[in-house]
Amino acid sequence: MWGSRSNRGNDSVDCIACGETIRRSDAREYDKEGDRWERKGKTFEHLCKECHTELCHQPRDELEDLLVDIDAGGLTEIEFLSRYCQAVEDRYGPLDHER
Incomplete structure (x- = not known):
């Protein structure tokens, strides 16, 4: 059904909020379109857990x-x-x- 997340590797990503470099497996995906479940053709940016927690998680249509x-x-x-x-x-x- 869903592919394993373990195949994504342990590469590093930069948090778009604070700039910290973290392991991708420790990061949270950020989708500026607000729909991270629709994955076709998208490139995701990343947030560290602390910055992700501080985000407003309300809908942001338009x-x-x-x-x-x-x-x-x-x-x-x-x-x-x-x-x-x-x-x-x-x-x-x-x-x-x-x-």
């Missing part, structure tokens, strides 16, 4: 596309927050500030 659309990688924090809020309102309607 988040990657939104971040690319606002060119999030080169923005200051203020620019990012402004563009992000505007993009969310444009896509999903006004933000509800009342609770």
Whole structure:
């Protein structure tokens, strides 16, 4: 049914969050598409166990596309927050500030 994980070897990988080099067998796979179970044609990045634990594990449908659309990688924090809020309102309607 599923192939053995032992055939993946003991090669080293770098944690994309902290940069630590760890054995692949000690790492957690990170799939930016959010679906690590669909494996065809994918290359996974890796996280050390500590960084993986600190991640938010909530669904992030459409988040990657939104971040690319606002060119999030080169923005200051203020620019990012402004563009992000505007993009969310444009896509999903006004933000509800009342609770």
